[in-house]
């Protein structure tokens with residue numbers, strides 16, 4: 001859905017969309033399991049810049065929800081993750097802030113990004129917002145044992161035959177430091 005500045009000059013645009021898996025590019029590690037459901041409103045915000053210039057910003061506020069699958073940070077098995085996110089964004093025309101140091105009050109309230117040309121593609125906004133809403137890492141369960149650092153086996157499934165390290169690596173690190181101090 002393309003949000004056109006010309007249409008916003010006439011009236012705000014309310015949107016309610018479902019974006020099926022495969023449309024947004026969420027990267028290789030991530031699988032979108034359900035449609036991204038989104039609803040919100042786009043409106044024009046006119047800002048006076050200096051005496052003669054009026055800058056036409058697009059304010060976009062709304063929410064999104066979806067469900068994705070991403071790899072466990074320890075064992076790499078897929079983990080289902082519900083995503084719910086609210087956004088309130090301000091898009092300025094590209095170049096409008098060139099050489100300006102202070103942002104206006106409206107800009108301080110909302111996050112500011114930039115749009116190019118005649119408007120804004122809602123899908124681009126959602127793609128970014130879904131990724132922003134994700135946790136930095138997920139684990140499949142609190143006691144996930146992860147992968148063996150020697151053979152790579154998933155230790156949740158089966159204990160591998162690799163020998164346990166003889167010494168806790170933290171102690172050997174400490175010994176190292178002591179060794180250095182002694183000399």
Ligand SMILES: [Zn+2]
Nearest residue numbers: 072075140144
């Ligand atoms: Zn795991």
Ligand SMILES: [Zn+2]
Nearest residue numbers: 148151160162
């Ligand atoms: Zn192993």
